[in-house]
Amino acid sequence: MRQVYMDHTAGKPVDPNVIDAMKPYLDRFYGNPSSLHSFSDKTRKGIKTSQEKIAQLIGAEKSEEILFTSGATESNNWAIRSLATKNQDKGKHIITTSIEHMSVLNVCKYLTRHGFRTTFLPVNRQGLIDLETLKREFLKETTLASVMYANGEIGSIQPIREVSQIVHDNGAYLHVDATAAIGQLAIDVQDEDIDMLTISSNSMYGPQGIGGLYVKSGTPLKPLILGGGQQRGLRSGTENLPGIVGMGTAAELAKKETSAEKNRLSRLRDALINQILENIPYSFLNGHPKKRLPDNAAVRFSFVEGESILLNLNMAGIAASSGSACTAKTLEPSHVLRAIGLKHEEAHGSVLFTLGKQNTDEDVKYVLEKLPNMIRRLREMSPLTPKELIENV
Amino acid sequence: MYSEKVMDHFRNPRNVGEIPDADGVGSVGNPVCGDMMTISIKVKENKIADIKFKTFGCGAAVATSSMITELAKGKNLDDAMKITREDVADSLGGLPPVKMHCSNLAADALKEAIKDYRGKKRGKKGD
Numbered sequence: 165m166r167q168v169y170m171d172h173t174a175g176k177p178v179d180p181n182v183i184d185a186m187k188p189y190l191d192r193f194y195g196n197p198s199s200l201h202s203f204s205d206k207t208r209k210g211i212k213t214s215q216e217k218i219a220q221l222i223g224a225e226k227s228e229e230i231l232f233t234s235g236a237t238e239s240n241n242w243a244i245r246s247l248a249t250k251n252q253d254k255g256k257h258i259i260t261t262s263i264e265h266m267s268v269l270n271v272c273k274y275l276t277r278h279g280f281r282t283t284f285l286p287v288n289r290q291g292l293i294d295l296e297t298l299k300r301e302f303l304k305e306t307t308l309a310s311v312m313y314a315n316g317e318i319g320s321i322q323p324i325r326e327v328s329q330i331v332h333d334n335g336a337y338l339h340v341d342a343t344a345a346i347g348q349l350a351i352d353v354q355d356e357d358i359d360m361l362t363i364s365s366n367s368m369y370g371p372q373g374i375g376g377l378y379v380k381s382g383t384p385l386k387p388l389i390l391g392g393g394q395q396r397g398l399r400s401g402t403e404n405l406p407g408i409v410g411m412g413t414a415a416e417l418a419k420k421e422t423s424a425e426k427n428r429l430s431r432l433r434d435a436l437i438n439q440i441l442e443n444i445p446y447s448f449l450n451g452h453p454k455k456r457l458p459d460n461a462a463v464r465f466s467f468v469e470g471e472s473i474l475l476n477l478n479m480a481g482i483a484a485s486s487g488s489a490c491t492a493k494t495l496e497p498s499h500v501l502r503a504i505g506l507k508h509e510e511a512h513g514s515v516l517f518t519l520g521k522q523n524t525d526e527d528v529k530y531v532l533e534k535l536p537n538m539i540r541r542l543r544e545m546s547p548l549t550p551k552e553l554i555e556n557v
Numbered sequence: 558m559y560s561e562k563v564m565d566h567f568r569n570p571r572n573v574g575e576i577p578d579a580d581g582v583g584s585v586g587n588p589v590c591g592d593m594m595t596i597s598i599k600v601k602e603n604k605i606a607d608i609k610f611k612t613f614g615c616g617a618a619v620a621t622s623s624m625i626t627e628l629a630k631g632k633n634l635d636d637a638m639k640i641t642r643e644d645v646a647d648s649l650g651g652l653p654p655v656k657m658h659c660s661n662l663a664a665d666a667l668k669e670a671i672k673d674y675r676g677k678k679r680g681k682k683g684d
Contacts, residue, residue: 469591471615475567497591509588545573545619547595547611548588 165481168527172459172520173316173344174485178410179369179521185413186371186406197403198394207405214412221415222342222361223352224378231399232408235375236343237267239362240310242388242399243339243377244271247308247360248280250384251337255305256280259336261293261322262503263315268341269499272310281305290452291320291504295330302334309338313351316344317500317516318451319460328357337383343367347418348426348458359383365407369521370414374407429458429519436461436517436528444536445553450501450514464506464514467549468542473515476538482531485516509548560650563620570619572626574609581677583669585662592618596625596666600674604633608670610663617652617660621645625663634671640664 189210195203197211215227224230233239248258260272262284272282283301285293293311309331314321324340331338339360342351347368353361361378365371379385391400433456440463441447450462465473470486477484496502497511506514517531543549559567575582579597586593592614599607608629610622624645629637642661646652652661 467613469614469618472567472619475564475616479568508590512588512591545570545611546613547584547593548613 166530167481167483168523168530169483170461170517170519170523170527170531171483171485173516173518175372176366176369176520177522178366178371179414179417181417182370182410182413186410189406189409193405197405198392207403210405210409210412211403214408214415217412217419218363218376218378218415221351221419222346222363222378223354224380225354226381228396229378229381231377231379231395232403232411233375233377233399234373234404236265236341236362236364236367237375238388239364239375239377240265240267240339240341241271243360243362243379244268244308244310245275245388246386247337247339247384248275250386251307252280255303255307257283257303257305257307259283259285259298259301259306259309261285261287261311263287263291263318263320263500264310264312265316265341265343268310268312285311287320287503289505290455291315291318291450291500292452292455293322293327295323295326298327299330299334302330302336306334306336309336311338311340313340313342313345314349314457315451315500316457316460316518317498318462318504319456320452321345321349321455321457324358325356332357344457347414347422348429350422353378353380365411365414368411368414368418370411371407374404374411376411425521426458429523432519432523432525432528433458433461435525436519436531437463439532440535443532444539447539448510450504450506450516459519461517461519462514463517464510465539466510466513467546467553468539469512470514472542473513473538476542477515477531477534480534480538482534485518486514558653559616559620560652562648562650563616563652566620566623566649567616570610570623572609572623572630573611575611576607576609579670581670581672581674583666583671583673585666585669586614586618588613591615592660592662594618594622594662594666596622596663596670598629598667598670598674600634604631605629605637606631608667610666615656615660617656618662620649621652621661621663622666624648625667629667634675638668638671640667 193206197207215230218230219227337359341362343364359380363376365374446466501511576597580600582597584595594612608626612622642664
Protein backbone atom coordinates (compact mmCIF):
# COMPACT_ATOMS: atom_id res chain seq x y z
CA MET A 165 0.00 0.00 0.00
CA ARG A 166 1.11 3.51 -0.78
CA GLN A 167 2.43 5.43 2.24
CA VAL A 168 1.84 9.16 2.27
CA TYR A 169 3.24 11.19 5.14
CA MET A 170 1.51 14.54 5.58
CA ASP A 171 2.15 15.28 9.24
CA HIS A 172 5.29 17.39 8.86
CA THR A 173 4.32 19.90 11.53
CA ALA A 174 4.43 17.11 14.08
CA GLY A 175 7.73 15.69 12.89
CA LYS A 176 10.06 15.75 9.89
CA PRO A 177 12.68 13.26 8.73
CA VAL A 178 16.27 14.41 9.16
CA ASP A 179 17.85 15.34 5.83
CA PRO A 180 20.56 12.80 4.76
CA ASN A 181 23.07 15.67 4.35
CA VAL A 182 22.36 16.67 7.93
CA ILE A 183 22.94 13.12 9.12
CA ASP A 184 26.27 13.00 7.26
CA ALA A 185 27.34 16.26 8.85
CA MET A 186 26.39 15.02 12.32
CA LYS A 187 28.12 11.62 12.16
CA PRO A 188 31.71 12.75 12.82
CA TYR A 189 30.52 14.63 15.88
CA LEU A 190 29.31 11.38 17.36
CA ASP A 191 32.51 9.35 17.04
CA ARG A 192 35.43 11.46 15.83
CA PHE A 193 34.97 14.92 17.28
CA TYR A 194 33.86 14.47 20.84
CA GLY A 195 36.09 16.78 22.82
CA ASN A 196 34.10 18.79 25.32
CA PRO A 197 34.01 22.33 23.91
CA SER A 198 34.86 23.65 27.37
CA SER A 199 38.12 21.66 27.59
CA LEU A 200 41.53 23.10 26.80
CA HIS A 201 43.09 20.33 24.69
CA SER A 202 43.20 20.07 20.94
CA PHE A 203 40.29 17.57 20.84
CA SER A 204 38.08 20.49 21.65
CA ASP A 205 39.25 22.83 18.91
CA LYS A 206 37.22 20.97 16.33
CA THR A 207 34.08 20.90 18.44
CA ARG A 208 34.31 24.59 19.34
CA LYS A 209 34.67 25.29 15.65
CA GLY A 210 31.64 23.09 14.91
CA ILE A 211 29.51 25.16 17.26
CA LYS A 212 30.78 28.43 15.85
CA THR A 213 30.13 27.37 12.25
CA SER A 214 26.64 26.27 13.16
CA GLN A 215 25.92 29.62 14.80
CA GLU A 216 27.14 31.37 11.67
CA LYS A 217 24.90 29.30 9.41
CA ILE A 218 21.84 29.93 11.54
CA ALA A 219 22.68 33.64 11.80
CA GLN A 220 22.85 33.77 8.01
CA LEU A 221 19.51 32.05 7.61
CA ILE A 222 17.67 34.55 9.81
CA GLY A 223 19.73 37.61 8.93
CA ALA A 224 21.26 38.05 12.39
CA GLU A 225 24.11 40.53 12.64
CA LYS A 226 26.41 38.38 14.80
CA SER A 227 26.73 34.64 15.20
CA GLU A 228 26.97 35.04 19.01
CA GLU A 229 23.36 36.13 18.95
CA ILE A 230 22.41 32.48 18.37
CA LEU A 231 22.07 30.38 21.53
CA PHE A 232 21.29 26.69 21.61
CA THR A 233 18.55 25.05 23.65
CA SER A 234 16.87 21.65 23.85
CA GLY A 235 14.18 22.80 21.43
CA ALA A 236 11.53 25.39 20.72
CA THR A 237 9.70 24.73 23.99
CA GLU A 238 12.77 25.66 26.02
CA SER A 239 13.45 28.66 23.78
CA ASN A 240 9.92 29.99 24.32
CA ASN A 241 10.10 29.38 28.07
CA TRP A 242 13.46 31.06 28.29
CA ALA A 243 12.70 34.11 26.16
CA ILE A 244 9.46 35.01 27.91
CA ARG A 245 10.48 34.27 31.48
CA SER A 246 13.79 36.00 31.03
CA LEU A 247 12.47 39.18 29.44
CA ALA A 248 9.52 39.43 31.80
CA THR A 249 11.43 38.93 35.02
CA LYS A 250 14.55 40.83 34.01
CA ASN A 251 12.41 43.90 33.29
CA GLN A 252 9.90 43.60 36.11
CA ASP A 253 11.02 46.83 37.71
CA LYS A 254 9.71 48.60 34.62
CA GLY A 255 6.43 46.77 34.57
CA LYS A 256 4.68 43.46 34.80
CA HIS A 257 2.46 43.36 31.75
CA ILE A 258 2.90 40.99 28.79
CA ILE A 259 0.97 40.83 25.54
CA THR A 260 0.62 37.64 23.54
CA THR A 261 -1.96 36.03 21.27
CA SER A 262 -4.59 33.43 22.00
CA ILE A 263 -3.23 31.04 19.35
CA GLU A 264 0.37 30.68 20.56
CA HIS A 265 1.90 27.30 21.23
CA MET A 266 1.30 25.92 24.74
CA SER A 267 4.96 26.58 25.56
CA VAL A 268 4.18 30.30 25.25
CA LEU A 269 0.69 30.28 26.73
CA ASN A 270 1.60 28.22 29.76
CA VAL A 271 4.62 30.38 30.58
CA CYS A 272 2.40 33.47 30.41
CA LYS A 273 -0.14 31.76 32.64
CA TYR A 274 2.64 30.82 35.05
CA LEU A 275 3.82 34.42 35.17
CA THR A 276 0.23 35.55 35.72
CA ARG A 277 0.13 33.39 38.84
CA HIS A 278 3.28 35.17 39.98
CA GLY A 279 2.17 38.75 39.87
CA PHE A 280 2.27 39.50 36.14
CA ARG A 281 -0.64 40.44 33.92
CA THR A 282 -1.03 38.96 30.46
CA THR A 283 -3.22 40.13 27.62
CA PHE A 284 -4.15 37.33 25.24
CA LEU A 285 -4.99 39.02 21.95
CA PRO A 286 -7.95 37.56 20.09
CA VAL A 287 -7.62 36.59 16.42
CA ASN A 288 -10.16 36.88 13.64
CA ARG A 289 -11.81 34.02 11.77
CA GLN A 290 -8.68 33.72 9.57
CA GLY A 291 -6.38 33.51 12.57
CA LEU A 292 -4.85 37.00 12.31
CA ILE A 293 -4.45 39.49 15.14
CA ASP A 294 -5.79 43.01 14.70
CA LEU A 295 -3.06 45.67 14.77
CA GLU A 296 -5.37 48.37 16.16
CA THR A 297 -6.29 46.09 19.05
CA LEU A 298 -2.62 45.41 19.64
CA LYS A 299 -1.93 49.16 19.85
CA ARG A 300 -4.73 49.65 22.34
CA GLU A 301 -3.55 46.92 24.67
CA PHE A 302 -0.21 48.53 25.52
CA LEU A 303 0.16 49.93 29.02
CA LYS A 304 2.99 51.85 30.59
CA GLU A 305 3.85 48.58 32.34
CA THR A 306 4.07 46.51 29.15
CA THR A 307 7.61 45.19 28.72
CA LEU A 308 7.15 42.33 26.29
CA ALA A 309 5.03 41.11 23.42
CA SER A 310 5.27 37.53 22.20
CA VAL A 311 3.68 36.93 18.80
CA MET A 312 4.20 33.84 16.69
CA TYR A 313 5.44 34.22 13.11
CA ALA A 314 2.95 31.68 11.81
CA ASN A 315 0.66 29.11 13.32
CA GLY A 316 1.36 25.46 12.55
CA GLU A 317 -2.20 24.32 13.07
CA ILE A 318 -4.04 26.74 10.79
CA GLY A 319 -1.11 28.12 8.78
CA SER A 320 -1.92 31.80 9.30
CA ILE A 321 1.04 34.21 9.06
CA GLN A 322 1.03 37.29 11.31
CA PRO A 323 2.14 40.72 10.03
CA ILE A 324 5.37 40.63 12.07
CA ARG A 325 6.91 43.75 10.57
CA GLU A 326 3.91 45.87 11.57
CA VAL A 327 3.72 44.16 14.96
CA SER A 328 7.36 44.93 15.59
CA GLN A 329 6.84 48.60 14.75
CA ILE A 330 3.98 48.88 17.23
CA VAL A 331 5.78 46.97 19.97
CA HIS A 332 8.90 49.13 19.68
CA ASP A 333 6.91 52.36 19.44
CA ASN A 334 5.59 51.40 22.84
CA GLY A 335 9.04 50.73 24.24
CA ALA A 336 8.59 46.99 24.69
CA TYR A 337 10.57 44.00 23.46
CA LEU A 338 9.30 41.58 20.82
CA HIS A 339 9.71 37.83 21.04
CA VAL A 340 8.64 35.83 17.99
CA ASP A 341 8.07 32.09 17.96
CA ALA A 342 9.15 31.07 14.47
CA THR A 343 8.91 27.31 15.06
CA ALA A 344 6.36 26.70 12.33
CA ALA A 345 7.73 29.32 9.93
CA ILE A 346 11.46 28.66 10.01
CA GLY A 347 12.68 26.89 6.89
CA GLN A 348 9.45 27.75 5.08
CA LEU A 349 9.45 31.53 5.00
CA ALA A 350 12.34 33.94 4.57
CA ILE A 351 12.83 35.56 7.98
CA ASP A 352 15.12 38.53 8.53
CA VAL A 353 15.44 39.52 12.19
CA GLN A 354 17.20 42.80 11.43
CA ASP A 355 14.88 43.85 8.67
CA GLU A 356 11.79 42.84 10.64
CA ASP A 357 13.30 44.22 13.85
CA ILE A 358 12.80 41.17 16.08
CA ASP A 359 14.46 41.09 19.52
CA MET A 360 14.17 37.38 20.18
CA LEU A 361 13.33 34.55 17.82
CA THR A 362 12.58 30.94 18.69
CA ILE A 363 13.99 28.51 16.14
CA SER A 364 13.34 24.80 15.88
CA SER A 365 15.82 22.42 14.28
CA ASN A 366 13.38 19.73 13.19
CA SER A 367 11.25 22.30 11.36
CA MET A 368 14.23 22.63 8.97
CA TYR A 369 14.81 18.86 8.66
CA GLY A 370 17.40 18.96 11.41
CA PRO A 371 17.44 16.56 14.38
CA GLN A 372 14.95 16.78 17.23
CA GLY A 373 16.03 17.70 20.75
CA ILE A 374 17.86 20.83 19.64
CA GLY A 375 16.62 24.33 19.06
CA GLY A 376 17.81 27.87 19.17
CA LEU A 377 17.03 31.27 20.51
CA TYR A 378 18.17 34.35 18.67
CA VAL A 379 18.77 37.19 21.10
CA LYS A 380 19.62 40.55 19.58
CA SER A 381 22.69 42.15 21.17
CA GLY A 382 21.71 44.44 23.99
CA THR A 383 18.49 42.61 24.81
CA PRO A 384 18.39 41.92 28.53
CA LEU A 385 18.69 38.20 29.13
CA LYS A 386 19.14 36.00 32.12
CA PRO A 387 19.71 32.28 32.16
CA LEU A 388 16.91 29.80 32.66
CA ILE A 389 19.18 26.76 33.05
CA LEU A 390 21.89 27.18 35.67
CA GLY A 391 25.04 25.10 35.89
CA GLY A 392 28.57 25.10 34.58
CA GLY A 393 28.23 28.34 32.67
CA GLN A 394 28.35 27.11 29.09
CA GLN A 395 27.26 29.44 26.25
CA ARG A 396 28.65 32.50 28.04
CA GLY A 397 26.85 31.61 31.23
CA LEU A 398 23.50 32.05 29.54
CA ARG A 399 22.57 28.43 29.01
CA SER A 400 24.44 25.87 31.05
CA GLY A 401 24.88 22.25 30.08
CA THR A 402 27.47 20.63 27.85
CA GLU A 403 26.56 21.48 24.29
CA ASN A 404 24.61 18.95 22.25
CA LEU A 405 27.31 18.77 19.59
CA PRO A 406 25.77 16.46 16.98
CA GLY A 407 22.50 18.33 17.41
CA ILE A 408 24.11 21.74 17.03
CA VAL A 409 26.06 20.72 13.95
CA GLY A 410 22.96 19.07 12.50
CA MET A 411 20.88 22.17 13.11
CA GLY A 412 23.53 24.36 11.48
CA THR A 413 23.62 22.16 8.40
CA ALA A 414 19.82 22.15 8.29
CA ALA A 415 19.87 25.96 8.38
CA GLU A 416 22.42 26.05 5.56
CA LEU A 417 20.21 23.78 3.43
CA ALA A 418 17.12 25.81 4.31
CA LYS A 419 18.85 28.99 3.20
CA LYS A 420 19.53 27.39 -0.19
CA GLU A 421 16.21 25.62 -0.65
CA THR A 422 13.56 27.73 1.06
CA SER A 423 12.56 29.85 -1.89
CA ALA A 424 12.13 27.05 -4.46
CA GLU A 425 10.55 24.71 -1.95
CA LYS A 426 8.15 27.43 -0.86
CA ASN A 427 6.77 27.67 -4.39
CA ARG A 428 6.59 23.93 -4.88
CA LEU A 429 4.84 23.31 -1.56
CA SER A 430 2.43 26.22 -2.07
CA ARG A 431 1.39 24.70 -5.38
CA LEU A 432 0.80 21.27 -3.84
CA ARG A 433 -1.00 22.85 -0.88
CA ASP A 434 -3.35 24.84 -3.12
CA ALA A 435 -4.12 21.79 -5.25
CA LEU A 436 -4.97 19.82 -2.12
CA ILE A 437 -7.07 22.56 -0.53
CA ASN A 438 -8.92 23.64 -3.66
CA GLN A 439 -9.87 20.16 -4.73
CA ILE A 440 -11.00 19.14 -1.26
CA LEU A 441 -13.22 22.22 -1.05
CA GLU A 442 -14.49 21.62 -4.56
CA ASN A 443 -15.13 17.89 -4.36
CA ILE A 444 -16.41 17.43 -0.83
CA PRO A 445 -19.60 19.25 0.14
CA TYR A 446 -19.62 20.98 3.53
CA SER A 447 -15.83 21.19 3.67
CA PHE A 448 -14.10 24.38 4.77
CA LEU A 449 -10.62 25.84 5.09
CA ASN A 450 -9.19 26.63 8.53
CA GLY A 451 -6.96 29.70 8.63
CA HIS A 452 -6.18 32.41 6.11
CA PRO A 453 -6.65 31.59 2.40
CA LYS A 454 -3.54 33.55 1.27
CA LYS A 455 -1.41 34.50 4.26
CA ARG A 456 -0.64 30.90 5.10
CA LEU A 457 2.34 28.58 5.47
CA PRO A 458 3.31 26.81 2.23
CA ASP A 459 3.01 23.38 3.86
CA ASN A 460 -0.32 23.87 5.57
CA ALA A 461 -3.64 22.44 4.36
CA ALA A 462 -5.99 22.68 7.35
CA VAL A 463 -9.56 21.74 6.53
CA ARG A 464 -12.69 20.71 8.31
CA PHE A 465 -15.71 18.62 7.43
CA SER A 466 -19.18 19.03 8.85
CA PHE A 467 -21.06 16.13 10.49
CA VAL A 468 -17.97 13.95 11.03
CA GLU A 469 -15.32 13.73 13.69
CA GLY A 470 -11.59 14.22 13.17
CA GLU A 471 -10.21 11.09 14.77
CA SER A 472 -12.48 8.89 12.68
CA ILE A 473 -11.15 10.60 9.58
CA LEU A 474 -7.54 10.14 10.73
CA LEU A 475 -8.12 6.43 11.39
CA ASN A 476 -9.60 6.05 7.92
CA LEU A 477 -6.69 7.94 6.37
CA ASN A 478 -4.27 5.78 8.31
CA MET A 479 -5.95 2.64 6.99
CA ALA A 480 -5.18 3.97 3.49
CA GLY A 481 -1.55 4.65 4.44
CA ILE A 482 -2.01 8.40 4.85
CA ALA A 483 -0.61 10.11 7.96
CA ALA A 484 -2.28 13.38 8.94
CA SER A 485 -3.18 15.09 12.16
CA SER A 486 -6.15 16.67 13.86
CA GLY A 487 -7.02 19.41 16.28
CA SER A 488 -9.78 17.15 17.45
CA ALA A 489 -10.37 16.67 21.11
CA CYS A 490 -10.38 12.91 21.01
CA THR A 491 -6.80 12.64 19.82
CA ALA A 492 -5.48 14.75 22.65
CA LYS A 493 -5.09 14.06 26.34
CA THR A 494 -7.83 16.53 27.15
CA LEU A 495 -11.27 16.40 25.62
CA GLU A 496 -11.42 20.06 24.68
CA PRO A 497 -10.92 20.92 21.01
CA SER A 498 -7.66 22.73 20.26
CA HIS A 499 -7.41 26.26 21.70
CA VAL A 500 -6.38 27.51 18.24
CA LEU A 501 -9.53 26.23 16.55
CA ARG A 502 -11.65 27.68 19.34
CA ALA A 503 -9.82 31.02 19.09
CA ILE A 504 -10.68 31.40 15.40
CA GLY A 505 -14.31 31.11 16.42
CA LEU A 506 -15.11 27.54 15.46
CA LYS A 507 -17.90 25.95 17.42
CA HIS A 508 -16.97 22.74 19.23
CA GLU A 509 -18.69 20.59 16.64
CA GLU A 510 -16.92 22.43 13.80
CA ALA A 511 -13.55 22.10 15.48
CA HIS A 512 -14.16 18.38 15.98
CA GLY A 513 -14.25 17.78 12.22
CA SER A 514 -10.85 19.33 11.53
CA VAL A 515 -7.99 17.56 9.75
CA LEU A 516 -4.52 18.97 9.24
CA PHE A 517 -2.35 17.92 6.31
CA THR A 518 1.18 19.34 6.44
CA LEU A 519 3.36 18.77 3.41
CA GLY A 520 7.08 18.23 3.17
CA LYS A 521 10.09 17.74 0.95
CA GLN A 522 9.29 14.22 -0.13
CA ASN A 523 5.63 14.86 -0.99
CA THR A 524 4.78 14.81 -4.69
CA ASP A 525 1.86 15.57 -6.98
CA GLU A 526 1.07 11.84 -6.85
CA ASP A 527 0.75 12.00 -3.06
CA VAL A 528 -1.75 14.83 -3.32
CA LYS A 529 -3.63 12.93 -6.01
CA TYR A 530 -3.75 9.84 -3.83
CA VAL A 531 -5.19 11.75 -0.88
CA LEU A 532 -7.76 13.41 -3.12
CA GLU A 533 -8.70 10.01 -4.49
CA LYS A 534 -9.23 8.43 -1.06
CA LEU A 535 -10.65 11.23 1.06
CA PRO A 536 -14.12 11.83 -0.46
CA ASN A 537 -15.21 8.21 0.07
CA MET A 538 -14.01 8.24 3.65
CA ILE A 539 -15.98 11.38 4.42
CA ARG A 540 -19.04 9.99 2.65
CA ARG A 541 -18.89 6.74 4.58
CA LEU A 542 -18.53 8.51 7.93
CA ARG A 543 -21.36 10.85 7.05
CA GLU A 544 -23.61 7.93 6.20
CA MET A 545 -22.91 6.68 9.71
CA SER A 546 -23.42 10.04 11.43
CA PRO A 547 -26.74 11.05 13.01
CA LEU A 548 -25.89 14.69 12.28
CA THR A 549 -25.76 14.39 8.50
CA PRO A 550 -28.81 15.93 6.79
CA LYS A 551 -30.81 13.29 4.92
CA GLU A 552 -30.65 15.08 1.56
CA LEU A 553 -26.84 15.08 1.73
CA ILE A 554 -26.67 11.29 1.98
CA GLU A 555 -29.22 10.81 -0.79
CA ASN A 556 -27.43 13.23 -3.08
CA VAL A 557 -23.94 11.77 -2.80
CA MET B 558 -3.67 2.96 20.53
CA TYR B 559 -6.75 0.78 19.87
CA SER B 560 -7.11 -2.97 20.20
CA GLU B 561 -7.47 -5.09 17.06
CA LYS B 562 -11.09 -5.75 18.01
CA VAL B 563 -11.85 -2.02 18.18
CA MET B 564 -10.25 -1.48 14.79
CA ASP B 565 -12.21 -4.40 13.36
CA HIS B 566 -15.49 -2.82 14.48
CA PHE B 567 -14.33 0.58 13.27
CA ARG B 568 -13.39 -0.80 9.85
CA ASN B 569 -16.48 -2.94 9.49
CA PRO B 570 -19.14 -1.53 11.75
CA ARG B 571 -22.08 -3.90 12.28
CA ASN B 572 -25.69 -2.76 11.97
CA VAL B 573 -25.19 0.79 10.78
CA GLY B 574 -28.30 2.77 9.99
CA GLU B 575 -31.68 3.51 11.43
CA ILE B 576 -34.82 1.40 11.57
CA PRO B 577 -37.57 3.42 9.86
CA ASP B 578 -40.45 2.09 11.95
CA ALA B 579 -38.44 1.57 15.13
CA ASP B 580 -40.18 0.57 18.36
CA GLY B 581 -37.68 2.50 20.44
CA VAL B 582 -35.00 5.13 19.78
CA GLY B 583 -32.27 6.32 22.15
CA SER B 584 -29.91 9.24 21.57
CA VAL B 585 -27.07 10.19 23.85
CA GLY B 586 -24.06 12.49 23.74
CA ASN B 587 -23.69 15.85 22.17
CA PRO B 588 -21.83 17.07 19.12
CA VAL B 589 -20.21 19.69 21.36
CA CYS B 590 -18.24 17.04 23.27
CA GLY B 591 -17.44 15.22 20.05
CA ASP B 592 -19.53 12.08 20.44
CA MET B 593 -23.15 11.44 19.66
CA MET B 594 -25.02 8.22 18.97
CA THR B 595 -28.52 7.12 18.15
CA ILE B 596 -29.69 3.54 18.55
CA SER B 597 -32.98 2.28 17.18
CA ILE B 598 -34.55 -1.07 18.08
CA LYS B 599 -37.31 -3.33 16.86
CA VAL B 600 -38.84 -5.47 19.60
CA LYS B 601 -40.58 -8.81 19.13
CA GLU B 602 -41.82 -10.99 22.02
CA ASN B 603 -39.90 -8.86 24.50
CA LYS B 604 -36.65 -9.49 22.61
CA ILE B 605 -34.50 -7.16 20.54
CA ALA B 606 -35.28 -8.45 17.06
CA ASP B 607 -33.37 -5.77 15.20
CA ILE B 608 -31.01 -2.99 16.21
CA LYS B 609 -29.19 -0.28 14.28
CA PHE B 610 -26.95 2.64 15.17
CA LYS B 611 -25.74 5.96 13.85
CA THR B 612 -22.71 7.59 15.44
CA PHE B 613 -20.79 10.84 15.18
CA GLY B 614 -17.52 10.45 17.00
CA CYS B 615 -14.08 8.99 17.31
CA GLY B 616 -12.94 5.42 16.67
CA ALA B 617 -14.00 4.30 20.13
CA ALA B 618 -17.44 5.82 19.73
CA VAL B 619 -18.02 3.96 16.47
CA ALA B 620 -16.63 0.66 17.77
CA THR B 621 -18.65 0.70 21.01
CA SER B 622 -21.82 1.46 19.03
CA SER B 623 -21.16 -1.41 16.67
CA MET B 624 -20.31 -3.75 19.55
CA ILE B 625 -23.46 -3.02 21.54
CA THR B 626 -25.63 -3.90 18.57
CA GLU B 627 -23.97 -7.33 18.50
CA LEU B 628 -24.27 -7.78 22.26
CA ALA B 629 -27.91 -6.73 22.36
CA LYS B 630 -29.34 -8.45 19.29
CA GLY B 631 -31.62 -11.33 20.28
CA LYS B 632 -31.46 -10.56 24.01
CA ASN B 633 -34.61 -10.08 26.04
CA LEU B 634 -35.11 -6.50 27.19
CA ASP B 635 -34.26 -7.08 30.86
CA ASP B 636 -30.93 -8.66 29.95
CA ALA B 637 -30.20 -5.95 27.41
CA MET B 638 -30.81 -3.29 30.08
CA LYS B 639 -28.08 -4.92 32.17
CA ILE B 640 -25.34 -4.45 29.57
CA THR B 641 -22.85 -1.97 31.06
CA ARG B 642 -20.24 0.32 29.57
CA GLU B 643 -17.63 -2.01 31.05
CA ASP B 644 -19.19 -5.01 29.27
CA VAL B 645 -18.89 -3.16 25.97
CA ALA B 646 -15.28 -2.13 26.62
CA ASP B 647 -14.35 -5.67 27.74
CA SER B 648 -15.92 -7.22 24.63
CA LEU B 649 -13.74 -4.91 22.56
CA GLY B 650 -10.56 -6.01 24.34
CA GLY B 651 -10.43 -2.80 26.34
CA LEU B 652 -10.44 0.91 25.52
CA PRO B 653 -7.78 3.57 26.17
CA PRO B 654 -8.52 5.12 29.60
CA VAL B 655 -9.29 8.56 28.16
CA LYS B 656 -12.01 7.00 26.00
CA MET B 657 -13.75 5.08 28.78
CA HIS B 658 -15.94 7.99 29.77
CA CYS B 659 -16.21 10.25 26.75
CA SER B 660 -16.76 7.77 23.97
CA ASN B 661 -18.24 4.75 25.67
CA LEU B 662 -21.84 5.87 25.50
CA ALA B 663 -23.37 2.98 23.57
CA ALA B 664 -24.74 1.17 26.63
CA ASP B 665 -26.49 4.37 27.67
CA ALA B 666 -27.98 4.82 24.20
CA LEU B 667 -29.35 1.26 24.26
CA LYS B 668 -30.94 1.83 27.68
CA GLU B 669 -32.55 5.00 26.37
CA ALA B 670 -33.93 3.10 23.38
CA ILE B 671 -35.43 0.39 25.60
CA LYS B 672 -36.91 3.02 27.94
CA ASP B 673 -38.37 4.77 24.92
CA TYR B 674 -39.97 1.52 23.77
CA ARG B 675 -41.35 0.78 27.25
CA GLY B 676 -42.65 4.32 27.63
CA LYS B 677 -44.50 4.11 24.32
CA LYS B 678 -45.94 0.74 25.24
CA ARG B 679 -47.22 2.04 28.54
CA GLY B 680 -48.68 5.03 26.72
CA LYS B 681 -50.57 2.75 24.33
CA LYS B 682 -51.98 0.63 27.15
CA GLY B 683 -53.27 3.77 28.79
CA ASP B 684 -55.23 4.73 25.65
